[in-house]
Amino acid sequence: MSNTLRFWLIWFGFLLLIDVLFPFFLLAGIPHAKGSFLFWTCWTLLAIGSMFVIFLRWRDAPTADEG
Amino acid sequence: MGETFYPWMILAIYAALGIAVAAVARQQMGAGMNEFFLANRQLGGIVSALSYAATTYSAFMMVGLAGLTYKLGVGAFGFEVTYLCGLALVVFFGPRFWLVGRRFDYLTHAQLLADRYQSRAVGIISALLCLVFLIPYAAIQLMGIGYLLAGVSQGSVGLVAAMILATVLAVIWSNMAGLRSVAWTDALQAVIMLVSSVITLCFMVYRGFGGFAEFFARMNRDIPELLSGPGLFKFNVFVGLALPWLFFSISNPQVTQRLFVPQSVKAFKQMIGGFLVFGFLYTLVSVFWGFGARLLIPDLQSADLATPALLALPIIPRLIAVIVMVGILSAAISTIDSILLSLSSMAARDILKAGFAAGMTEASELRLGKLIIPILAVVFFVFAYWAAGKSGLAFMIAPLASAASAGLLMAVPAIVGAFFWRRATAAGALGSMLGGSIVVLILQLTGTKPLGVWPGVWGLAAGILLYIAISLFTQAPAEKAEEFIGYLEKNLQKYRFI
Numbered sequence: 386m387s388n389t390l391r392f393w394l395i396w397f398g399f400l401l402l403i404d405v406l407f408p409f410f411l412l413a414g415i416p417h418a419k420g421s422f423l424f425w426t427c428w429t430l431l432a433i434g435s436m437f438v439i440f441l442r443w444r445d446a447p448t449a450d451e452g
Numbered sequence: 453m454g455e456t457f458y459p460w461m462i463l464a465i466y467a468a469l470g471i472a473v474a475a476v477a478r479q480q481m482g483a484g485m486n487e488f489f490l491a492n493r494q495l496g497g498i499v500s501a502l503s504y505a506a507t508t509y510s511a512f513m514m515v516g517l518a519g520l521t522y523k524l525g526v527g528a529f530g531f532e533v534t535y536l537c538g539l540a541l542v543v544f545f546g547p548r549f550w551l552v553g554r555r556f557d558y559l560t561h562a563q564l565l566a567d568r569y570q571s572r573a574v575g576i577i578s579a580l581l582c583l584v585f586l587i588p589y590a591a592i593q594l595m596g597i598g599y600l601l602a603g604v605s606q607g608s609v610g611l612v613a614a615m616i617l618a619t620v621l622a623v624i625w626s627n628m629a630g631l632r633s634v635a636w637t638d639a640l641q642a643v644i645m646l647v648s649s650v651i652t653l654c655f656m657v658y659r660g661f662g663g664f665a666e667f668f669a670r671m672n673r674d675i676p677e678l679l680s681g682p683g684l685f686k687f688n689v690f691v692g693l694a695l696p697w698l699f700f701s702i703s704n705p706q707v708t709q710r711l712f713v714p715q716s717v718k719a720f721k722q723m724i725g726g727f728l729v730f731g732f733l734y735t736l737v738s739v740f741w742g743f744g745a746r747l748l749i750p751d752l753q754s755a756d757l758a759t760p761a762l763l764a765l766p767i768i769p770r771l772i773a774v775i776v777m778v779g780i781l782s783a784a785i786s787t788i789d790s791i792l793l794s795l796s797s798m799a800a801r802d803i804l805k806a807g808f809a810a811g812m813t814e815a816s817e818l819r820l821g822k823l824i825i826p827i828l829a830v831v832f833f834v835f836a837y838w839a840a841g842k843s844g845l846a847f848m849i850a851p852l853a854s855a856a857s858a859g860l861l862m863a864v865p866a867i868v869g870a871f872f873w874r875r876a877t878a879a880g881a882l883g884s885m886l887g888g889s890i891v892v893l894i895l896q897l898t899g900t901k902p903l904g905v906w907p908g909v910w911g912l913a914a915g916i917l918l919y920i921a922i923s924l925f926t927q928a929p930a931e932k933a934e935e936f937i938g939y940l941e942k943n944l945q946k947y948r949f950i
Contacts, residue, residue, distance in 0.1 A: 389950045401698075405690070408527070409681060409690075414681070415680060417680075422529060425526070436724065
């Protein structure tokens with residue numbers, strides 16, 4: 386497993402962790418759209434942005450596949 | 453005339469338009485299994501993105517998710533965006549599916565598993581899992597259509613008539629040109645789904661509340677319990693619903709098959725990017741519908757009626773409501789026809805050909821696949837008809853969808869291991885799929901949730917343990933593992949895949 390893959394797996398694991406922990410434990414006392422709703426909106430944009438960072442680097446291969 | 457005429461007229465236009473698009477797609481169709489079921493791996497990026505979105509987003513969104521938001525609040529939003537961000541798995545696994553699909557000419561993920569583990573049994577069991585667990589999932593699409601059309605048309609289109617219409621259209625569009633007609637009609641339907649739902653949202657927010665500021669103010673004032681923390685979701689319910697959906701993109705065959713079809717890396721990027729943008733917008737709209745319905749019609753007997761009741765309100769113009777009805781019909785049919793196509797390819801290749809007729813010609817295999825499509829459609833319809841007569845939480849659309857996904861989750865250890873673990877074995881893959889599925893089925897059928905944890909979570913835990921433990925004590929197909937994983941290691945970097 387490459388270091389890049391390891392980094393992104395840890396990053397997405399972290400995102401997944403806060404996806405559950407923040408609303409259930411930190412935002413439980415905020416009965417307002419600025420609580421969990423805003424959190425999940427920002428969280429989604431962050432996750433989507435991370436995916437764009439990964440796949441925008443992809444390119445069609447200049448040479449034929451090996452193997 | 454208007455009350456009965458409008459819905460049927462719009463439905464007729466929709467059906468005619470879809471058939472015309474499918475007919476154009478048919479003119480480009482070549483011969484063979486790859487052509488029929490994978491559009492010869494030559495789909496462009498925009499069509500792939502819209503088709504991926506239409507396949508993934510079903511009647512569940514506008515009916516089920518809106519209903520779940522209505523009932524349990526903001527946690528429904530969290531659960532759905534957790535699924536959306538599960539697309540990170542496509543960023544990791546998609547390129548791997550795509551590369552080996554081209555290299556080894558795979559048609560389905562069951563075929564991939566059978567070849568990687570050098571075991572026909574692995575392919576057969578994987579395909580059977582998909583068949584068993586996708587039947588309720590496809591059936592709920594029909595139920596969603598039934599609820600919705602009956603509600604919006606105020607009875608002029610009955611529940612059973614709506615389900616029959618959807619079944620027939622799905623069969624026609626699947627059969628006309630296979631994935632080409634499905635993808636093209638999906639693309640058309642995705643546009644209808646998004647545009648009609650956004651227009652309705654605008655009518656709801658501006659006519660019902662006077663604008664977004666007042667809409668949010670009413671949410672904060674009138675339903676604070678649905679906004680606090682995860683809303684009325686319990687922790688175990690949230691995890692139990694979200695976990696199967698998180699892995700949806702690599703466990704559901706109608707979605708994994710999409711990973712084989714982009715014609716280039718550029719098309720693959722467009723597919724993922726387009727889907728993410730579409731998904732985020734569509735999720736927001738569905739959730740807003742749920743909150744809006746809760747504020748405007750707070751006393752519904754069933755949460756699944758939130759959308760039909762919302763569309764029946766006078767603030768939504770009749771014509772718009774009928775177009776939205778078609779949008780949701782589109783969402784459901786585009787999911788059903790993709791499932792029909794995937795399952796028929798699995799039944800033909802991974803079960804019947806691999807299991808009983810290895811010498812079958814490609815032409816016979818294709819004929820068989822096409823024959824299976826209407827048979828499966830009838831099975832979906834019968835299940836939907838039966839389930840639509842039930843009531844209670846177990847038959848709410850969202851939990852039923854998640855229960856189906858929980859079963860499909862059992863292939864995930866074998867799929868992940870296929871790409872990364874050379875030591876993995878066929879016995880381990882079989883043990884995890886069968887053991888995990890048995891755990892899920894027993895818990896689902898008995899309605900048991902040990903420690904309050906949902907069946908999918910227990911099934912996945914059992915599946916992972918069995919996969920690792922059995923693999924460590926059995927013989928791995930070393931040569932194939934090296935060929936498969938070695939090929940990926942050599943070629944991933946070339947495309948800058950990670």
